[in-house]
Amino acid sequence: MRLIFLGAPGSGKGTQAQKLVKDFKIVQLSTGDMLRAAVAAKTEIGLKAKAVMESGMLVADEIMIGIIRDRIKEPDCVNGYLLDGFPRTDVQAEKLDELLNERGEKIDAVIHLVVDEKMLTQRITGRRVHLPSGRAYHLEFNPPKVSGKDDITGEELTHRKDDTAETVQERLEAYRNQTKPLVDYYTKKGILKEVDAIGEIDEIYTRVKAAVSQ
Ligand code: AMP
Secondary structure (H helix, E strand, O other), rough: OOEEOOOOOOOOOHHHHHHHHHOOOEEEEEHHHHHHHHOOOHHHHHHHHHHHHHHHOOOOHHHHHHHHHOOOOOHHOOOOEEEEOOOOOOOHHHHHHHHHHHOOOOOOOEEEEEEEEHHHHHHHHEEEEEOOOOOEEEOOEEEEOOEEEEEOOOOOEEEOOOOOOOOHHHHHHHHEEEEEEHHHHHHHHHEEEEOOOOOOHHHHHHHHHHHHHH
């Protein structure tokens, strides 16, 4: 099974993805997590991506396509994967189709997590993350058991540099202009499924699972 999660920053892609991959025994391919790891490791890609990410804009298509092209060839992807945060532009979506065609593969479903824009800023600015695992919390809506610490490892949580009120506006604009058009792209292909992503995490997850199993 190959899936895509489409949704604005703060729509809960990462949180829902972690639940889904565990249940369906597929791998989560989060391009945001991969880029943050590259930044932390100061790789060539990380050095190029750092400033762009901090500004809230999108990293160049060629870089992103290169990352995904290599990643989907890895042996752990044979049972399927969930693309979380990719594609984010029409060029990325078209390139992904090409890559999959070459491999005789296809995307089974695109899950669009729908959240009213007004709620996103609050969701993003209150977010705290455990960088090594990508686990996300929210100060108010989903607090960790111990303030500032990851529930599983007890390690420190981080407030992402791009999760600030100023950068959020730039990220939402990038979503509106560059990523949202993909809703049409996948609707035309007949594989888009809309999920109301407002409510309790488990409640939303029930909807996500129903959409995937449709
Ligand atoms: P995320 O964790 O998905 O919110 O991604 C954080 C940042 O990484 C984004 O604001 C972009 O700067 C960059 N990024 C992640 N995925 C992509 C992508 N598919 N295309 C371009 N930039 C991306």
